[in-house]
Amino acid sequence: MKISSLTQLMAVKEKGLAQTYPNKIKLMVGLATCGISAGADEVYRCLSQKLAEAGLDVVLAKTGCIGFCQKEPLVDVVYPGKVRLTYQSMTPEKAAELVSSLKDRRIMDDNLLCRIDQDEFLVEGVVRPYANPHPPALPAQVPRYNELPFFNKQVKISLRNCGFINPESIEEYIGRGGYRALHKAVTMLTPEEVIEQIKASKLRGRGGAGFPTGLKWEFARKAEGDIKYLICNADEGDPGAFMDRGILEGDPHAVLEGMAIGAYAIGASVGYIYCRAEYPLAIERLKIAISQAEAYGLLGENIFGAPFSFKLKIREGAGAFVCGEETSLIASIEGKVGEPRPRPPFPAQSGLWGKPTVINNVKTWSHIAPIIARGPEWYANYGQGESKGTTVFSLVGKINNSGLVEVPLGISLREMIYDVGGGIAKGREFKAVQTGGPSGGCIPAQYLDTPVDYESLAALGSIMGSGGMIVMDEADCMVNVAKYFLEFTMDESCGKCTPCREGTMRLMQMLDAITAGRGQEGDLEKLEKMSRLIKKTSLCGLGATAPNPVLTTLKYFRDEYVAHIRDKKCPAKVCKELITFSVVADNCTGCQLCRLRCPAEAIAGAKKEVHRIIQDKCIKCGTCYDACKFDAIAVE
Amino acid sequence: MDPDKCTGCGTCLEVCPIRYEVQLPPEEEAKARAAYAEATEEEAVADIIARHRDEPGNLLPILLDINRHFNWLPRPALEHVAGDLGMPLTEILRVASFYNAFSLVPRGKHIINVCLGTGCFVKGSPRLLEGLERKLGIAHGQTTDDMLFTLEVVRCIGCCALAPALRIDDATFGRVTPGQVGKIIDSYTKAAGQ
Numbered sequence: 057m058k059i060s061s062l063t064q065l066m067a068v069k070e071k072g073l074a075q076t077y078p079n080k081i082k083l084m085v086g087l088a089t090c091g092i093s094a095g096a097d098e099v100y101r102c103l104s105q106k107l108a109e110a111g112l113d114v115v116l117a118k119t120g121c122i123g124f125c126q127k128e129p130l131v132d133v134v135y136p137g138k139v140r141l142t143y144q145s146m147t148p149e150k151a152a153e154l155v156s157s158l159k160d161r162r163i164m165d166d167n168l169l170c171r172i173d174q175d176e177f178l179v180e181g182v183v184r185p186y187a188n189p190h191p192p193a194l195p196a197q198v199p200r201y202n203e204l205p206f207f208n209k210q211v212k213i214s215l216r217n218c219g220f221i222n223p224e225s226i227e228e229y230i231g232r233g234g235y236r237a238l239h240k241a242v243t244m245l246t247p248e249e250v251i252e253q254i255k256a257s258k259l260r261g262r263g264g265a266g267f268p269t270g271l272k273w274e275f276a277r278k279a280e281g282d283i284k285y286l287i288c289n290a291d292e293g294d295p296g297a298f299m300d301r302g303i304l305e306g307d308p309h310a311v312l313e314g315m316a317i318g319a320y321a322i323g324a325s326v327g328y329i330y331c332r333a334e335y336p337l338a339i340e341r342l343k344i345a346i347s348q349a350e351a352y353g354l355l356g357e358n359i360f361g362a363p364f365s366f367k368l369k370i371r372e373g374a375g376a377f378v379c380g381e382e383t384s385l386i387a388s389i390e391g392k393v394g395e396p397r398p399r400p401p402f403p404a405q406s407g408l409w410g411k412p413t414v415i416n417n418v419k420t421w422s423h424i425a426p427i428i429a430r431g432p433e434w435y436a437n438y439g440q441g442e443s444k445g446t447t448v449f450s451l452v453g454k455i456n457n458s459g460l461v462e463v464p465l466g467i468s469l470r471e472m473i474y475d476v477g478g479g480i481a482k483g484r485e486f487k488a489v490q491t492g493g494p495s496g497g498c499i500p501a502q503y504l505d506t507p508v509d510y511e512s513l514a515a516l517g518s519i520m521g522s523g524g525m526i527v528m529d530e531a532d533c534m535v536n537v538a539k540y541f542l543e544f545t546m547d548e549s550c551g552k553c554t555p556c557r558e559g560t561m562r563l564m565q566m567l568d569a570i571t572a573g574r575g576q577e578g579d580l581e582k583l584e585k586m587s588r589l590i591k592k593t594s595l596c597g598l599g600a601t602a603p604n605p606v607l608t609t610l611k612y613f614r615d616e617y618v619a620h621i622r623d624k625k626c627p628a629k630v631c632k633e634l635i636t637f638s639v640v641a642d643n644c645t646g647c648q649l650c651r652l653r654c655p656a657e658a659i660a661g662a663k664k665e666v667h668r669i670i671q672d673k674c675i676k677c678g679t680c681y682d683a684c685k686f687d688a689i690a691v692e
Numbered sequence: 693m694d695p696d697k698c699t700g701c702g703t704c705l706e707v708c709p710i711r712y713e714v715q716l717p718p719e720e721e722a723k724a725r726a727a728y729a730e731a732t733e734e735e736a737v738a739d740i741i742a743r744h745r746d747e748p749g750n751l752l753p754i755l756l757d758i759n760r761h762f763n764w765l766p767r768p769a770l771e772h773v774a775g776d777l778g779m780p781l782t783e784i785l786r787v788a789s790f791y792n793a794f795s796l797v798p799r800g801k802h803i804i805n806v807c808l809g810t811g812c813f814v815k816g817s818p819r820l821l822e823g824l825e826r827k828l829g830i831a832h833g834q835t836t837d838d839m840l841f842t843l844e845v846v847r848c849i850g851c852c853a854l855a856p857a858l859r860i861d862d863a864t865f866g867r868v869t870p871g872q873v874g875k876i877i878d879s880y881t882k883a884a885g886q
């Protein structure tokens with residue numbers, strides 16, 4: 057059936073709501089890549105089998121990731137007209153127990169994370185309570201979803217449907233107000249009005265550079281050309297970042313709808329989604345979403361009966377970081393080597409096959425429909441200064457609550473790390489937070505009160521980037537971290553321009569020497585000089601930002617570099633050439649565990665006698681340190 | 693080339709007519725040649741080309757599908773593509789050698805990807821890699837002699853919150869400890885033995 061009017065859209069909405077909120081108990085399993093890697097597919101299989109065995113009339117559904125990856129696998133039980141309960145860290149055993157509790161009409165107390173009393177339909181601005189008319193008294197001590205510190209500072213716009221709908225059902229997306237904004241744009245607004253609204257919302261690109269989205273669209277709209285293109289950048293090359301994956305796997309239609317609105321605004325009839333090949337599940341869900349939208353006529357010819365047609369195609373990346381850069385990405389879609397070219401001309405003037413092209417990040421696209429539906433003023437209420445709205449971060453590393461979080465711009469790093477993130481894991485000391493991936497920098501503790509927005513992070517020598525936030529603690533060596541990023545950029549440098557190709561290699565060699573104890577006086581000045589040179593002369597953003605991790609660590613953690621060079625010591629005890637392992641005789645019980653685990657046979661000692669590490673054989677892998685239960689291995 | 697005089701300006705690279713003829717070490721070259729004989733499923737390649745023929749910019753999707761079908765890019769298949777699309781082989785080789793996803797040498801039955809993305813790096817994934825290298829007796833980028841495993845490194849598979857992560861073929865493993873690595877590999881070896 058094609059949807060060509062609002063009435064028809066509303067009919068599908070009813071169908072979707074009935075699917076999302078059936079009149080019987082519904083179980084939802086978070087089946088995004090994060091959930092699956094924690095064992096959610098096994099939990100799903102087990103639930104399905106046990107439900108069949110018990111002969112229970114219960115709906116079992118898939119959903120995306122609600123963001124709290126730390127607690128995966130997550131299983132939700134929705135009691136119609138009562139409440140929704142979220143269970144954490146589920147296992148097949150617990151799943152079986154859950155089914156038997158359902159059978160006995162009990163509520164399982166174990167593994168209960170929180171309760172959800174109501175759903176917010178963001179694009180419609182309405183709240184739908186689960187409980188009708190009052191929430192049940194049960195279960196008593198379980199916190200509400202929005203009372204958990206992890207969720208309570210979050211405002212979910214990009215992630216509005218993730219963990220709430222089945223990402224493989226367009227009806228459920230429409231049920232929560234999906235495709236209403238597209239209808240509004242196509243039937244009630246002119247393309248210029250759409251662009252005006254996006255401009256007024258002050259939305260800036262969430263892929264890294266933070267260019268105003270409305271302005272970019274306006275350039276492309278005004279550019280001469282019979283054919284125009286639209287691209288979604290889902291290359292998400294920054295290591296340690298998975299925001300785009302979360303959205304594509306949890307709510308692909310949010311991106312499709314945003315792109316269709318964008319196409320209408322700039323006058324494009326073909327769009328591409330360029331998704332990295334490392335995300336097979338995201339690609340699969342996108343394919344499903346596109347074919348569903350085509351079947352309903354929400355993509356294709358004469359959308360909503362208007363003289364507007366739009367087709368979407370998926371292109372898979374082939375594992376090259378530089379292809380996230382817009383001109384390289386365009387070359388890659390054209391079937392060429394993904395090398396950048398100088399700008400101007402910008403893609404908005406001359407992009408894919410020389411035609412005007414708008415390229416935006418996944419998160420940017422997912423903000424479009426809510427802005428059109430709720431209006432730019434509503435959107436600009438969030439955030440501060442020149443950074444309006446919300447953005448999604450992936451909070452990972454040495455932090456208690458890792459996962460995907462969406463917060464209004466302007467929140468402080470401290471709130472992100474200590475409130476949302478729950479502080480540093482294992483009670484260790486915070487050392488730095490790395491933002492912006494290989495183009496960004498490491499921010500030390502004294503700047504924790506900095507607001508997270510484009511300008512403030514840039515002032516510290518880092519960048520907002522696309523949303524990776526990696527927390528590091530006292531056990532991370534910052535020189536080693538800088539070396540890690542340089543190794544990455546050196547590998548990923550496409551080799552077209554000399555400063556980047558040769559410069560990153562030289563930086564890497566110097567850092568390698570320093571971490572190996574071969575550093576010399578004067579190296580730090582050389583590093584700085586070389587870094588500035590690379591920044592100034594590189595062809596594209598990859599080279600121009602590659603030295604940032606070196607420059608920021610040099611600025612904020614200089615004493616660590618000095619310790620490596622002057623004292624030949626690694627204060628964090630990471631750099632292998634500068635540390636030795638030894639046995640603390642007083643603590644060693646002679647239990648043999650380390651001797652048995654050692655992969656290099658570098659530990660000698662009889663049972664119940666103090667062991668000894670044979671330094672010539674020791675490969676400094678740290679296995680003995682982890683194995684020892686008595687603190688009897690020392691690292692110096 | 694005289695290393696003392698080279699400034700790394702890259703001009704020779706720009707003008708070199710055979711720069712994208714990939715140079716393999718002799719033993720890899722021999723392995724690749726031997727595998728060509730088995731890898732001439734012309735129909736499969738023709739099918740893949742037909743699927744993408746009318747798409748503009750179709751080289752990458754074609755190479756991705758061939759790479760998926762064979763687990764690597766056999767030379768005869770690339771020659772087939774060159775002939776069929778009327779494209780110089782050197783251009784195809786250039787694209788094939790640029791992207792990390794492609795392999796110009798045969799790879800094992802199972803491809804192990806250890807994540808060295810930042811999230812996994814700070815959570816100790818280099819030690820997983822070392823453990824795997826020891827266990828399999830190969831360095832990353834190499835394939836075991838029985839052609840069962842190829843060990844590769846990836847920079848982030850989007851599982852950073854469950855770091856350290858690794859992927860074997862389509863299966864993703866999160867929160868892997870160095871101790872688990874051996875068991876995971878053994879389960880694959882055992883399945884292959886049956």
Ligand SMILES: Cc1cc2nc3c(=O)[nH]c(=O)nc-3n(C[C@H](O)[C@H](O)[C@H](O)COP(=O)(O)O)c2cc1C
Pocket residue numbers: 260261262263264265266267269289290291292293294377378379380381382383415416417418420522596597598
């Ligand atoms: C080396 C490099 C890598 C990049 N990688 C990505 C990426 O993975 N995803 C992305 O959206 N933008 C990436 N960008 C930014 C893009 O060039 C471009 O600015 C962005 O896609 C524009 O979309 P936006 O305005 O919505 O942010 C990268 C830029 C550079 C220089």
Ligand code: FES
Pocket residue numbers: 295296297807808809810811812813847848849850851852853855856857
């Ligand atoms: S850093 Fe390893 S999965 Fe992202």
